[in-house]
Amino acid sequence: MNKPDISIIIVSFNTVDLLRDCLQSLAKEAGNVNYETIIIDNGSRDGSADMVECEFPEAKLIRSDINLGFGAANNLGFAKARGEYVVLLNSDAFLKPQALEKSLAYMQADSTIGLGGARLVGAKEEWQPSARMFPSLLNEFITTSGLGDKYPKSRFFGRVDRTWADPNQAAMVDWVPGAFSIIPRRVLEEVGYFNEDFFLYYEEVELCKRIKSAGYNIWYWPDVVVTHLGGESSKTLTQFSMSDSGKQIYLWEMRSALLFYRKHYGKFSAWLWLYMKRLWFKLRTWKNSFSKQTERKNKAALFTT
Secondary structure (H helix, E strand, O other), rough: OOOOOOOOEEEEEOOOHHHHHHHHHHHHHHHOOOOEEEEEEEOEEEHHHHHHHHHHHOOOOEEEEOOOHHHHHHHHHHHOOOOEEEOOOOOOOEEEEOOHHHHHHHHHHHOOOEEEEEEEEOOOEEOOOOOOOOOHHHHHHHHHHHHHHHOOOOOOOOOOOOOOOOOOOOOEEEEEOOOOEEEEEEHHHHHHOOOOOOOOOOOHHHHHHHHHOOOOOOEEEEEEEEEOOOOOOHHHOOOOOOOOHHHHHHHHHHHHHHHHHHHHOHHHHHHHHHHHHHHHHHHHHHHHHHHHHHHHHHHHHHHOO
């Protein structure tokens, strides 16, 4: 068999219908690109793996009995990939026309590109953050304080998600979301695969950090368009006992953030990040409590007048 130009890796976790649509869309929009598809079923309970085996026999299927997490599952795909380039594609992401062809052309034209990403849009074509700055204590403060949302057109306060920038302009950036990204295989072999210490969240951030540290560029391309629904796998986490909705997912995100800060900025920065988070939550709790007390007093005053 001829070696494919691209190996497309899709991690599936309880998204059988979306996965089917994703694979059908891929076949329709791949154009003239010579590609292979590798599906890693991450312990799904909805028949995703059986569906792939029955309806898409040409795809390489890797079954895992447990949920390995995003990074570890993709690493299984990396090990099986034969393409010169590897594309990460979420099961809830759908290629627009020529997305694959354009991304491949960009990579082939510039050997300094270590990873490239698409313009992500929602089901109604709404813009999604597609090109971002690396996490830092300053960026965390801007995001947590709400200043980024309040002043999105400010080059300083809108820096985290580059909301100040024209989304129609290609740009070198820090990192792009993992819903769609293309990576030269040689770069992966040089910098290493995903860090499996990150079970969920920050995996692609950490990989982009290593790629940039190795001297390669990360690019955002606005004419490579991908529809991304977002959050579909996390909606199926019914096996966890959560005191509040999404608590387990939030804890994973917190853990991954601490790992990232400790690995790339040191223990002291990780401690400062955690301290800032705790302080901010205490302030919010105090504010909410004060607001409720004020509301109760105002209601009581109405009844006594």
